[in-house]
Amino acid sequence: MTQPPPATAHPGLFISFEGGDGVGKTTQIRILADLLTAADVDHILTREPGGTELGVEIRRLLLHGGHVAPRAEALLYAADRAHHIATRVRPALERGAVVLADRYLDSSVAYQGAARSLGPQEVRDLSLWATEGLLPDLTILLDGDPDLAERRTTGRGAKDRLEQEGDVFRAALREQFLTLAQAEPERFVVVDADRPVDQVADDVIEAVVAAVRRHGVHLAHGGAHQGVLLGLEAFVEAFVEAAVRRSAAGPGEEVRS
Ligand SMILES: Nc1ncnc2c1ncn2[C@@H]1O[C@H](COP(=O)(O)OP(=O)(O)O)[C@@H](O)[C@H]1O
Numbered sequence: 001m002t003q004p005p006p007a008t009a010h011p012g013l014f015i016s017f018e019g020g021d022g023v024g025k026t027t028q029i030r031i032l033a034d035l036l037t038a039a040d041v042d043h044i045l046t047r048e049p050g051g052t053e054l055g056v057e058i059r060r061l062l063l064h065g066g067h068v069a070p071r072a073e074a075l076l077y078a079a080d081r082a083h084h085i086a087t088r089v090r091p092a093l094e095r096g097a098v099v100l101a102d103r104y105l106d107s108s109v110a111y112q113g114a115a116r117s118l119g120p121q122e123v124r125d126l127s128l129w130a131t132e133g134l135l136p137d138l139t140i141l142l143d144g145d146p147d148l149a150e151r152r153t154t155g156r157g158a159k160d161r162l163e164q165e166g167d168v169f170r171a172a173l174r175e176q177f178l179t180l181a182q183a184e185p186e187r188f189v190v191v192d193a194d195r196p197v198d199q200v201a202d203d204v205i206e207a208v209v210a211a212v213r214r215h216g217v218h219l220a221h222g223g224a225h226q227g228v229l230l231g232l233e234a235f236v237e238a239f240v241e242a243a244v245r246r247s248a249a250g251p252g253e254e255v256r257s
């Protein structure tokens with residue numbers, strides 16, 4: 001397997017959000033996307049599986065299609081990822097956009113590698129092969145009590161297959177994510193998700209600013225100015241200003257996914 005290229009190989013910034021169901025990934029991604037819009041920074045939102053048309057079909061097969069053999073499941077996730085990274089994520093990173101991914105390779109490793117019987121390293125290697133070695137520049141692990149997250153999501157409607165697998169699975173999953181975070185402290189930031197939305201968001205914002213400084217990315221303007229590059233300090237200033245305006249406006253509405 002080839003080694004991943006250095007994170008600075010592209011001008012944009014690749015941020016993934018990880019954690020079990022209900023920890024607040026979608027909520028935090030939407031807050032961050034709103035701030036990037038307010039700061040006029042080019043960005044895209046993407047989810048796995050299902051970030052492309054092909055991915056939507058794969059997602060349907062995976063989540064509602066009955067039993068799927070573990071290796072078939074791993075390959076389906078990897079197929080979705082290969083297509084999604086090649087057609088959406090890499091082009092965005094190359095033009096200097098921020099990519100906000102709702103789950104990425106760590107979910108595969110944690111869900112399929114640890115909680116099922118495939119080796120975590122094999123699942124990781126498969127994913128890196130599929131993506132030609134693309135790792136996020138920053139991974140935000142929203143870590144929280146699975147019972148609390150479960151209570152947040154009840155009332156969402158029928159549970160899908162992964163959601164039904166119970167408390168033991170959720171506890172094991174949480175441990176797996178934490179183990180992954182410990183193994184790569186330079187990539188991960190672990191955020192305590194058992195707090196009000198705005199407190200979690202403050203930590204997420206801080207992690208993003210730190211990652212932008214660390215990677216020295218060359219982000220691009222969004223909207224009408226798409227393609228025009230922003231300096232590092234100009235980004236930080238516009239982004240932090242948007243964050244301050246947001247806190248001054250008081251707690252936002254709770255976001256539903
Ligand atoms: N920090 C929080 N405190 C209380 N409720 C939250 C918090 N973050 C998210 N929620 C609510 O919990 C539910 C699940 O959040 P969501 O962002 O969809 O989680 P995920 O995408 O990780 O499954 C939503 O109804 C959301 O409004």
Ligand SMILES: [Mg+2]
Binds near residue numbers: 025026027102257
């Ligand atoms: Mg979600």
